[in-house]
Amino acid sequence: MSLxxxxxxxxxxxxxxxxxxxxxxxxxxxxxxxTGPNGAGKSSLLRAIAGVTPVAGGRIDLAGQEITSQAxxxxxxxxxxxVPEGREVFGSLTIEENLLIGTGMHANNRGWRTRAASELEAxxxxxxxxxxxxxGQAGLLSGGQQQMLVIGRALMTNPxxxxxxxxxxxxxPNITDQVYERLIVLRAQRGLTLLIVEQSSARAxxxxxxxxxxxxxxxxxxxxxxxxxxxxAIQAAYFGYEDH
Amino acid sequence: xxxxxxxxLSLGSLYALGALGIALIFGVMRLVNFAHGDVIAFCVFAxxxxxxxxxxxxxxxxxxWYLLVPFVLLCGAGLSVLCEIVxxxxxxxxxxxxxxxxxxxxxxxxxxxxxxxxxxxPKSISLLPxxxxxxxxxxxxxxxLQLITIIATMAILIGLTLFLRQTRFGLExxxxxxxxxxxxxxGVRANxxxxxxxxxxxxxxxxIALIFGxxxxxxxxxxxxxxxxMAFIATVIGGLGSLGGAVLAGFLLGAASVVMQVxxxxxxxxxxxxxxxxxxILVLLFRPQGLIAARGTKERV
Ligand SMILES: Nc1ncnc2c1ncn2[C@@H]1O[C@H](COP(=O)(O)OP(=O)(O)O)[C@@H](O)[C@H]1O
Ligand SMILES: [Mg+2]
Numbered sequence: 001m002s003l004x005x006x007x008x009x010x011x012x013x014x015x016x017x018x019x020x021x022x023x024x025x026x027x028x029x030x031x032x033x034x035t036g037p038n039g040a041g042k043s044s045l046l047r048a049i050a051g052v053t054p055v056a057g058g059r060i061d062l063a064g065q066e067i068t069s070q071a072x073x074x075x076x077x078x079x080x081x082x083v084p085e086g087r088e089v090f091g092s093l094t095i096e097e098n099l100l101i102g103t104g105m106h107a108n109n110r111g112w113r114t115r116a117a118s119e120l121e122a123x124x125x126x127x128x129x130x131x132x133x134x135x136g137q138a139g140l141l142s143g144g145q146q147q148m149l150v151i152g153r154a155l156m157t158n159p160x161x162x163x164x165x166x167x168x169x170x171x172x173p174n175i176t177d178q179v180y181e182r183l184i185v186l187r188a189q190r191g192l193t194l195l196i197v198e199q200s201s202a203r204a205x206x207x208x209x210x211x212x213x214x215x216x217x218x219x220x221x222x223x224x225x226x227x228x229x230x231x232x233a234i235q236a237a238y239f240g241y242e243d244h
Numbered sequence: 245x246x247x248x249x250x251x252x253l254s255l256g257s258l259y260a261l262g263a264l265g266i267a268l269i270f271g272v273m274r275l276v277n278f279a280h281g282d283v284i285a286f287c288v289f290a291x292x293x294x295x296x297x298x299x300x301x302x303x304x305x306x307x308x309w310y311l312l313v314p315f316v317l318l319c320g321a322g323l324s325v326l327c328e329i330v331x332x333x334x335x336x337x338x339x340x341x342x343x344x345x346x347x348x349x350x351x352x353x354x355x356x357x358x359x360x361x362x363x364x365x366p367k368s369i370s371l372l373p374x375x376x377x378x379x380x381x382x383x384x385x386x387x388x389l390q391l392i393t394i395i396a397t398m399a400i401l402i403g404l405t406l407f408l409r410q411t412r413f414g415l416e417x418x419x420x421x422x423x424x425x426x427x428x429x430x431g432v433r434a435n436x437x438x439x440x441x442x443x444x445x446x447x448x449x450x451x452i453a454l455i456f457g458x459x460x461x462x463x464x465x466x467x468x469x470x471x472x473x474m475a476f477i478a479t480v481i482g483g484l485g486s487l488g489g490a491v492l493a494g495f496l497l498g499a500a501s502v503v504m505q506v507x508x509x510x511x512x513x514x515x516x517x518x519x520x521x522x523x524x525i526l527v528l529l530f531r532p533q534g535l536i537a538a539r540g541t542k543e544r545v
Pocket of ligand 2: 042044085165
């Protein structure tokens with residue numbers, strides 16, 4: 001059974017159709033890249049899964065339950081954790097507070113700090129820099145550090161599936177390398193399922209796994225990242241966008 | 245001199261508490277709640293039996309203070325949460341202007357409800373009469389009430405700060421105020437946070453009702469409106485949604501009003517408020533985002 005399944009998802013912003021009849025599913029433990037040029041509808045799709053952007057048609061299932069039009073907080077409880085485009089760090093909170101927000105669904109009010117402690121330690125073990133600056137204001141971190149923070153923040157909800165929208169956005173290539181290194185380690189450690197959005201297919205080819213290419217709100221290619229990336233179809237699919 | 249300081253602090257306390265009630269709700273809902281002043285009036289009238297006579301028939305107002313205070317705070321919180329559940333919840337996806345007008349309308353509903361039960365005549369009440377005795381501090385004679393107002397306000401501010409900083413719920417409120425949809429994606433329950441903000445805001449309205457009611461000794465259906473105008477201004481000067489800014493600006497406005505009352509030449513005193521508003525315009529010209537700009541301008545979802 002698949003962990004996440006989308007069927008015929010359509011998303012509209014008033015009269016603009018941003019995503020049209022998109023269907024795909026992900027198995028548990030899979031790594032899937034969604035790539036495609038700016039405006040292809042990748043972020044809209046992720047936000048629809050998370051429940052913050054309404055869908056105009058279609059159906060989404062997560063872990064055997066229908067989640068179409070459910071509240072984001074309920075979708076999070078089913079094991080979906082989102083790292084949105086632009087990261088959306090809570091800049092006025094401390095780093096530790098950013099991490100602790102996501103523990104609310106598992107720990108109740110009494111002694112929540114102690115209950116969250118083991119999860120915190122696990123995240124700090126992966127990102128020691130976060131521990132060093134735990135009481136610092138999150139808004140003062142650099143872009144790369146913020147990216148680490150929001151990945152840690154997503155982990156704190158103890159998710160089955162993490163969706164990350166353009167983790168490389170605004171980061172130097174060597175920092176992006178570090179981010180991906182951690183992601184791959186985390187995936188192995190925790191058996192995470194990863195859904196990663198990037199504009200370029202270069203990362204997907206480096207990391208491997210499955211890749212979907214979107215253009216104009218639709219899926220144009222779906223297959224193994226390395227096979228697709230080296231073929232000619234991807235060139236045509238990418239540059240086809242600029243034709244009209 | 246000491247007298248001026250205490251006058252400024254106690255007037256500022258009212259403005260600060262009022263501004264805080266508005267800022268709390270604006271923070272999580274991007275709603276400027278114009279019904280807030282009427283919740284204050286409601287809390288005062290909750291102490292009286294409904295009657296249109298000129299004489300107030302005291303009901304809960306006779307309770308000893310340790311019952312009176314929780315009763316009024318609960319009235320405010322209860323009404324405020326009721327407004328959320330019955331009215332505002334239905335408008336959550338509406339644009340800010342629609343919500344603002346809704347809150348205006350709701351304020352009128354509350355006001356006319358009071359009008360119907362109690363008539364429009366102000367009624368004299370004596371709340372906690374022992375508090376009007378003067379006390380002597382550093383050679384100045386001050387009404388005990390003024391001292392208690394200031395102490396109670398400080399206690400509320402410290403309590404609220406601790407609540408927001410130390411509790412799980414406080415953390416969720418701060419996160420939701422900065423970026424509501426991100427907080428929800430991390431599992432923060434939207435309804436719980438918004439109801440919490442309304443409850444806190446309503447309890448603050450109850451606190452203002454107690455203080456203002458004891459200071460003026462009257463129950464008047466317009467009483468909320470007079471404080472709320474200054475409180476709204478304080479919220480805007482403070483930087484809409486910034487709690488610290490709202491409190492700071494509330495105290496500054498209180499101080500400005502009192503200082504101008506003393507400093508202005510006698511002939512100009514009736515125009516004191518005009519000078520206060522003039523100062524407000526100056527502040528906003530130089531800092532349009534408010535004294536302390538609130539973080540997170542993300543739209544709520
Ligand atoms: N909130 C929004 N309101 C209106 N149009 C939007 C909104 N978000 C995205 N769009 C439009 O939807 C299309 C897809 O956008 P998006 O999902 O952000 O694509 P991508 O992430 O692939 O760049 C674009 O044409 C974009 O302008
Ligand atoms: Mg995008």
